[in-house]
Amino acid sequence: MNILKNILEFKISRRRFLQASGTIGAAGAAGFGGSKLDGFTTLSKAHAAAESPSSGTVVTKSICAQCPARCGIDVYTTNGRVHAIYGNNDHPIANGKLCPKGHLGTYMLYDADRFKGPMKRTNPNKGRNEDPKFVPIPWDEAFKMVADRLNVLRDKGESHRFGLFFGRGWGASDVGVNIVPFGKLYGSPNAPIGHSSICSDGSVLAKQCTDGNASYSSYDYAHANCLFIFGANYLEAFRPYNNNMQQWGYMRGVKTPKTRIIAVDVHMNQMLSASDRAMIIKPGTDGALALAVAHVILTEGLWEKSFVGNFKDGMNHFKTGEKLEESSFNEKWVKGLIQWWNTELKDRTPKWAESVTTLPADLITTAAREFGSTRPAIALFERGAHTHSNGVLNGMAIHSLNALVGSLFAEGGLAYQMGPAYGQAPAKDDDFMDDYAKNGPHTKMPRIDLKGHEDGYLMAKNMIQEVGRNHLAGKPYKLDTALFYMTNPVFSTANAAKEWEEAVKSMFVIDTSPFPSEIAMMADLILPDNTYLERYQDAPTYPFQGFPLAQLRVPAVKPVYDTRTFADVLIQIGSRIKGPTGDYFKKLESAENIVRHLAKGFADNPGDNGVKDFDSWKAKGCWFKKPYHWRQVRGEFFEWDGNGWNKPMKPEEVKEKLLKTDSGKFEFVSSYMEHKKDWILKATGRSAEKYNMPHWEEPKYTGGGDLHFVTPKTAMHAEGRTANIPHAIALFQPAAGGNKQAVAEVHPSVASAKGFKNGDRIRIKSSVGEIIAIARVTELARPDTIVLPFEHGHWAWGRWAKGRGSHVDEILVQQSDRISGMQNFYTGKVTVERA
């Protein structure tokens, strides 16, 4: 605790004290004691102030940063102090509303545990119990230190040993600067490596394999009449949470007819409770349920003929257990239906699924009929269904339901996301490639995570969770320097304590978070970012409703401390790299300059809200242009012509723009997987008959215990910071936590067998370790499953997080889906005993 205290009470130099803007800096620096805080009025004075509370209040249009949705926010600032955040009413996701996390940004800005300025480590020893002995250094010295290091590496031909790891950000854009050119120009395949394989790559791959779009989906909930939600906690953790709840209010309280909701999860939570039909499933078996639903849809003739096609004679020949001639069916926008039926589906009855999922067969049949006979309908899935060894197969099976009911690109269905009309960046990376960048040794090096490599994960997008073990083994090599932006793999990857945590001890580590963290404890250099209320940053929307939307983060106040926007930090480091790399970054100039250039694209494409340049973008906080351009109507595809979806599309246009598979159709039998057939067969051991179609495969449960161990995200997961926000800690929700403490949900039968009771300390053990948790003995949990939310149990996150909750990743075995690379967070098995 003393070490953490030393970090948090970091001594501030007088110069920095004066730099820190106004009063809040004083509060932070002086340890909050005694000093008079300007801007606060005494009680007697306050009476006068109450007469005109809004005088001098400025509202800044910005965007939230507490989940990937990026809701538009109105930030209220009076006398230079932020005191309230509400949703931006002119922002299509927020519509004036916020989720519970959004409001807490006010707290995060003034978090007493923030880093106050750049620091370097003076204790060479690294470990949980080693005080880093950070000392302040000037920014220029920090930039030089990093650049010198990187220049030396490049001179030695070892630039690939630099890694840049990032969390949030898609297309690496909402970092505020495109980070891809850094690796491209400097010369490292490891700059950047994203966190998507510990996020949700399973769904991305499931969609890529079936409809050719490597992306999350956009959804038209407002027009859907039925949702079948698999392992995506729509009312607690699925994004965009705020808009989901707005849609919920509409679907359930306004819309006629009321939208039918069927929800699948491994414990009773708010989503299941609020739904019409709750299905509490055995972990890892969602795919079996989806296959049985597909079986019922086919045998009962409920599929959408206008999209899927039909038997040539117009009769339904799908009979349980009976094979069919492929020539008997005319397929329209799907490929391989009869092959899938003959090879897999014909025997996947609800009764069979009951034996796998533990859900009653009659419940499965009823749910399948509801889903199959209600149009439009959406089958939606995320991590609960796919963070398993069979994850992509589960995802493909669920996504196939969307094809069967014809909801792809349909009104009330799901589609994909269009990008914004951005202008050119201030510099083009291709113009700054020197000979080293083009032909240096790094061009022949695999990535440290073996993403895209035969020996690793050929089809994955990222493999951040395996960097630690690869580095330790020196295979393919060891990293020299690692820079982290909004990611903390030392804490958030499986078996973290023995892999990433060990690995960073032999890297030069640079962390850029404004807040303390486990990676910061291991850092050699801390270059603290501004918080999201203090910086410029653009964010093209996460897949939402398909129409293009570009949001702008605008500083509400000057940085409270001596911190700098990460984009500017990267530009400063890049500018100090020798050769044309430095020239490129000098030309970028600053994060603000970049967003000013991006905004130039709006001149020719003004947004629906009138945004046409940087100033109007800043004033409104977002640019958007409705609608989504494509729509499938009863098996015919149309393109927007300016007035309506009137322009019929040819099959080749559908293939180019929408169903991007070899066949230009939704593929139950995946050509994308067929191209990697040899590798898949070798890596997965799957049969040549079924490897490229949705099929049931028992998950490879890890850890060796007798109870499933599932670690969900909670509604209060504010990009991880929740664990150190006292207000949020007080609001942990009962379905995945408890008051003041993240608790382990355990069924009463387990508690009584093991001799503990509600509130007792329990020890949860797997083959790789053990953790202590507080038991919440509850009927919300299945008798075969322990539910304990991730994010908690931090050892260097701040004064409130310390020692609160349990660090679930310490007992998770390092195993990933061979296809997607998605870490198998929910496949663990454990034993439990009274501690």
Add this chain to the structure above:
Amino acid sequence: MARWGMVIDLDKCTGCQACSTACQMENNRLPGENYQDVLYYTEGKQPTPVLKWFPRPCMHCEEPSCMHVCPTKATFKTEDGVVLIDWNKCIGCKYCMIACPYGVRFYTDEKPLVEPNIKDVYPGEGDLSWNPPYKGPQQDNAHGVGIQPHGVVSKCTFCYHKISKAPKGIADLSNDDAANREFVPACVRTCAPTARYFGDLDNPKSNVSRLISDKRGVRLLDHTGNKPQVYYLSGGAGPAVPSGRGGANKA
């Protein structure tokens, strides 16, 4: 003069607690001392357990028992129907906390729910019990608005610093009304599924009156005679929990 009241549609509430956090930040609440709380209940057994939740603000009763027991008349009802505490008069005897059937009052100097004590991190000056840097600009002790001084009881004010500035005669305060958005209580303004409505119960043409009529709004623990000005909607069907409104009981 309006008689402000709230309607909460339980068919739409997702139990997300954005009402709680919006209020926490707007009204400088201490962690866990939620003017706007959401309570959770579990019943039943696997495989068919039941999880329920109930959003619970101060009911701003027509007949507030908290007010009637207050020895110093610190708790009072405004002429627009809001129950407030004058912190200049409150002696912190907590009698009101015992008298309130809904458990929605808080005493300043309790042991903190979450350690370390946030009040030690952001210590108050003078009378103020603490002093968060994100404190709002309003401090109005006579109406119990702002940061609690030491030794007093506090409660939901329906965001009195906002609603008291609404134009006179307005029927409803809603986030959908751009001109009057700033006068909407924080919890109502932010509610993503729009489960909360706020308006004049005495105006039969207000949206809150229409909702109570259309969906047969009920009040919590109506038998206590406190007559809450917060109504709950649930189910929307004819059969409902029996509840008297405005003196009229049986049909």
